[in-house]
Amino acid sequence: MKLYTFSGAPNPRRVTLFAAEKGIDLTLLEVDLRGGETRSAAFRAKNPSGKIPVLELEDGTCLAESVAICRYLEALVPEPNLFGATPLETAQIEAVHRQLELELFAHIGAAWVNGPIVAAAGLVKPIEAQRARGEGLAHQFYDRLESTLTDQPYMAGDRFTVADISALCLIEFAGALVKLAPKPELTAIAAWHERVTARPSVQAEKG
Ligand SMILES: N[C@@H](CCC(=O)N[C@@H](CS)C(=O)NCC(=O)O)C(=O)O
Structure with missing residues (x-):
């Protein structure tokens, strides 16, 4: 494929x-x-x-x-299962994953599309108010994630799932290209980040 x-x-x-x-x-x-x-x-x-x-x-x-x-x-390839193994777990992972996509992806996307890199490429006319709003809402979402990850090790509970993959890709992109990393005082997010980046799949990306 x-x-x-x-x-x-x-x-x-x-x-x-x-x-x-x-x-x-x-x-x-x-x-x-x-x-x-x-x-x-x-x-x-x-x-x-x-x-x-x-x-x-x-x-x-x-x-x-x-x-x-x-x-x-x-x-x-059903195993390892990443979308949920029971009807309840599948729904719980889906809910977390959809909120990440519909909220955090959207907020970071607004900050990115209206930010300097996209503006320099001349693709979209930036709107500063939308960039600032996306940035503010992303930080609010990070605060929410901090509280979730204080209570559990992964985005959707006690095991690694597709929601962690999506969150990792988005948060690292936000830090690298949108200047929108979670604040360093959000230590539960930092611990989660360390946990997921230690995975062989992530380590293997480094070649
Ligand atoms: N909802 C889509 C989003 C895809 C998306 O936005 N891809 C970006 C790259 S990360 C892209 O192709 N951007 C080029 C463009 O918008 O012209 C998905 O999850 O696949």
Whole structure:
């Protein structure tokens, strides 16, 4: 299976880490994101939204959306389970994962899209009020995460799941490119970060 990706982009990284946890080999195809390749007609034929990741199967079928791709991989290789092993746990992980996506991803996304790097690329006209609002809401969400991770070791409870993969990719992207890392005094988040970055799947990224 081929994965269209771009080094440093958080969403494709969710899929590569998920695949690594499962021991699934993907052939990585680096797209020219900055050069606009994902907006080309050829790429939109693979994913009409013009975004990566896209997983291309042996028969040419293309799957978009990182969570949909991860769900496909989980169905192919059920263990280790990352989306939930019982109806209740599946729903609990889904709730945490959706809140991360619909809230934290959205807040950091607003800060990123309206920030200096995207502005310099001339892709979107930045709106400072939206950048500042995204930043403020992201920090509020981090405070909430700090309280969650004070009570439990992982995003969705006492074991590592897809929610930790998504959170790791997003929080590291926010720190590296959006100047929006969690504040150092949020020590439960820092301890969680240390816990998840010690995993073989994350260590293996360093080559
Ligand atoms: N909801 C999508 C988001 C995908 C996404 O935003 N991908 C970014 C890279 S991390 C992208 O392709 N950006 C290029 C663009 O928006 O033109 C997913 O989870 O796959």
